[in-house]
Amino acid sequence: GFTRDERIRVISRTIEEACTASLGNSRIVVGVGRGIKNKDLLAQIQAWAESIGAVVAGSRAAVEAGLIDACMQVGQTGHTIAPDVYIAMGISGQIQHTAAIMGAKKIVAINPDPTAPIFHIADYGWVGSAEEALSQLMAGNSRI
Secondary structure, three states: OOOOOOOOOOOOOOOOOOHHHHHHHOOEEEEEOOOOOOHHHHHHHHHHHHHOOOEEEEOHHHHHOOOOOHHHEEOOOOEOOOOOEEEEEOOOOOHHHHHHHOOOOEEEEEEOOOOOOHHHHOOEEEEOOHHHHHHHHHHOOOOO
């Protein structure tokens, strides 16, 4: 085993989560975008995502707004992903983002703008705000 070296002293231990590994290995990814306006709403989304075994990622706009860590960015300047289910909340669906999620088996889009480009590639669309959808999803009235 190890021989103890008296010159070395452990000051602290930290465990770093491999952020991209969790993104790449997740069967369900919830993507948040510009439509998620604040950290309170984001915290609710993260709690719901955790309850369904999903990880939360973000569009470039969400990263730039300081909501999501850059290592969890999905898009042209982020990661390309292929989960079983991708749930886009408040993401308009610019080509840089949609190109990175085309490998998803099912795409669910939640956006208040019925003309958002994300609906062109979504398997299921929900026209409404993230807040409205989340309250329904958390109440268990809807199943994705």
